[in-house]
Amino acid sequence: MGIIDSTYFRIRCPQCGTVNIAETHQRGSNWSPGSWGSISGGGDFSLSVKDDDVSGPDIVSATCKQCGEAAEVELHGFAKPKDW
Ligand SMILES: [Zn+2]
Incomplete structure (x- = not known):
């Protein structure tokens, strides 16, 4: 058993x-x-998450806790990005 996706x-x-x-x-x-495990990270934002057992949880929307602004959410997929 390990991480497969x-x-x-x-x-x-x-x-x-x-x-x-x-x-x-x-x-x-x-x-x-x-x-799928629950989403970790993103602690500076209030996340609205939609759970999906097949494709995994998805972030529907995120709001910045600091300014209350709606944040941009970019789905990156399998590989962890190096430069963000
Ligand atoms: Zn902000």
Whole structure:
């Protein structure tokens, strides 16, 4: 059992420029995919999350806790980005 799939999100506030990277991982094996974990990271934002057992949880919207601005959420997929 290990991590077989991952999803990374980049969350950015257009007002203050705060950037968080949130991530979620699916555990299991190739022949027996398990469940997705909840999203971690993104603590500077209030996240609205939609759970999906097949494709994993998705961030529907994010609000900056600092300024209350709606943040931009960019889905990055499997690979963890180096330069964000
Ligand atoms: Zn902000």
